[in-house]
Amino acid sequence: MSTWIGIDTGGTLTKLAYMNDQQELTLTVFPSNEMHLVREWLEKHPQVEEIGLTGGRTEQLRDVLKTMKSIQYIVEFEATLKGVRYLLEKEGHSISQSIITNIGTGTSIHYMDGNSHQRVGGTGVGGGTLIGLATIMTGISDFDEIKSNAFEGSRDGIDLLVKDIYQGMDTPIDGNLTASNFGKVGITEQREFDQNDVLATTQGLIGEVISTLSIQLAEQHNTDHIVYIGSTLIDNIQLKKVIEHYTILKKHKPIFLQDCGFSGAIGALINIREHHKI
Ligand SMILES: Nc1ncnc2c1ncn2[C@@H]1O[C@H](COP(=O)(O)OP(=O)(O)OP(=O)(O)O)[C@@H](O)[C@H]1O
Ligand SMILES: [Mg+2]
Numbered sequence: 001m002s003t004w005i006g007i008d009t010g011g012t013l014t015k016l017a018y019m020n021d022q023q024e025l026t027l028t029v030f031p032s033n034e035m036h037l038v039r040e041w042l043e044k045h046p047q048v049e050e051i052g053l054t055g056g057r058t059e060q061l062r063d064v065l066k067t068m069k070s071i072q073y074i075v076e077f078e079a080t081l082k083g084v085r086y087l088l089e090k091e092g093h094s095i096s097q098s099i100i101t102n103i104g105t106g107t108s109i110h111y112m113d114g115n116s117h118q119r120v121g122g123t124g125v126g127g128g129t130l131i132g133l134a135t136i137m138t139g140i141s142d143f144d145e146i147k148s149n150a151f152e153g154s155r156d157g158i159d160l161l162v163k164d165i166y167q168g169m170d171t172p173i174d175g176n177l178t179a180s181n182f183g184k185v186g187i188t189e190q191r192e193f194d195q196n197d198v199l200a201t202t203q204g205l206i207g208e209v210i211s212t213l214s215i216q217l218a219e220q221h222n223t224d225h226i227v228y229i230g231s232t233l234i235d236n237i238q239l240k241k242v243i244e245h246y247t248i249l250k251k252h253k254p255i256f257l258q259d260c261g262f263s264g265a266i267g268a269l270i271n272i273r274e275h276h277k278i
């Protein structure tokens with residue numbers, strides 16, 4: 001039986017989705033600046049006949065793979081949406097209309113309605129921003145370390161809440177909302193901050209920017225659900241909490257997918273299967 005693989009080569013990470021003869025899905029990831037690892041992986045899996053390829057670094061990966069295998073290219077947003085539809089069904093979510101927010105290196109936002117979809121927005125604030133700000137501010141650049149340290153941190157001494165401004169008064173909006181991310185720093189004397197607190201606050205900023213934009217787009221398109229995907233969310237408890245809290249507060253329904261980083265790779269794989277009418 002022919003075997004195929006889907007590859008999504010993004011700004012930071014290259015994701016592989018491979019299905020063996022027993023129809024078991026294997027998901028693997030490599031840094032996009034070490035593309036030779038993809039070539040080596042393929043050399044170890046000679047049974048793979050065809051590659052479904054997507055993502056912004058497709059041409060660079062094509063150069064590395066040369067004419068090793070037959071390649072079927074699919075536009076990134078098409079692949080992502082195919083993968084999201086597959087994962088929604090697999091993970092038991094029966095929704096057909098939703099905002100899809102992909103928190104990759106940057107963030108891209110889509111509106112899905114049945115089988116159609118369109119890109120409706122985006123922001124340069126994403127997983128790359130997290131790594132960039134964390135590295136500059138704390139010297140920590142490892143994603144796993146950033147996540148676990150952020151989980152231990154507190155935003156209380158750095159973010160300015162609405163209730164911090166409206167002291168002793170009724171607040172015009174929910175007092176627990178962030179009035180200004182990092183805003184307490186400019187109006188207090190403290191100049192030394194705990195690294196974990198800085199990381200937690202950075203994730204707070206990123207999560208709130210992304211969810212606020214996603215919520216506005218959900219309102220514009222009259223849709224309740226927002227599906228958040230992208231490798232930035234992988235095992236990232238604190239970031240998910242920030243996004244979930246804001247989304248629910250604004251009366252929308254957040255959905256997090258288990259295999260959140262692999263929508264594009266899975267979509268590129270599904271695309272070949274469809275091509276072969278399997
Ligand atoms: N092993 C890892 N190494 C580095 N970053 C990681 C890792 N795992 C998760 N991340 C986080 O995920 C982000 C990349 O997410 P994702 O793989 O969805 O983006 P991408 O597809 O590479 O980028 P884009 O879609 O914007 O081109 C990184 O910026 C980082 O925050
Ligand atoms: Mg991507």
